[in-house]
Amino acid sequence: MKHFYFCPDQGRDLERKLFRSWHNVLRKYEQAWQDNDLAYVYNQEANVGVLALAAWKIGRLPFLEFSVKKLTSPGRRRRYSGWGDLSIWPMEEGGKRGGILIEAERVQRSWKNKNDSMANKIRECLKKATGDASRISEWDARRMGLVFAIPFGARNGQFEPTTFWTTLVETRRSLKADFCAFHLCKRDIWSQQRKHKDCPGVAVIGKYIT
Structure with a gap:
């Protein structure tokens, strides 16, 4: 059975390489x-930490929870001191150039629930993540909003x-991610978990700020 998907x-x-590493x-x-726990069921910060490890594994320099100047709103000049979730930089001399600044959100929803669907929540969270990323006003790097999406409700394996x-790919297309x-x-492994036996995996959907 296939265990890694990318679109x-x-x-x-670069993104394919990074998220293949994340999968690994x-x-x-x-x-x-084994059946004691799953790394991806935890909060946003834990998932961002796993992604930072993945970046390191492909020869990039991850930097977590960095302080940064942010605009009060996109297009405004007023700034305040804030925090970014993750930045990823090339491992080369010459300063901070050519990196990616990431602001992340996390959602966990039933993969079967049509009324409160995963797609709708991803849309809401991606809007917030890209909005946060667009406010970062420092450093020569691309900005990205990223959502970790954990489906649950997979009963009896x-x-x-x-x-x-298919739902995730359609959501990506509709959001122009x-x-x-x-x-x-x-x-x-997931079906034999002691606590999280209905969470079979984790997805991500990312959108750069143009």
Whole structure:
């Protein structure tokens, strides 16, 4: 069974490499923890930390919870001191150039619930994340809003990854997001969890600020 999904099929080579590494880091946690826990079910900060490890694994320099000047609103000149979730930089001399500044959100919803759908919550969270990213007014780097989306409600080990993935790809298209990815935990690990046995994986959807 396929355990890593990425869209689009062509291009976005850096993002594909980064999130393939993210998938592999999550696999390491799952191999070590087995039925005791899952790294991705925790809060936004924990998920951002896993992504930072993934960036390091592909030769990039991650920097977490950095202080930064932010605009009071996009287009305004007034600034205040705030925090960014994650920045990722090339591992080369010459200062901070060519990096990615990421503001993240997290959502956890039933993958079957049509009334309070995952897609609607992703839309809300991506708007907030991209809004936060657009306020960062320092450093020569691209800005990105990113949402971690955790589906739950997979009872008795039953989950349809292709159905969830199709919904995620359609959500990416409707939001004009740049990419999405999905890490699917192995069934014999997630379905045997002591506490989180209905959370089969985690997805991300990202959008750069133009």
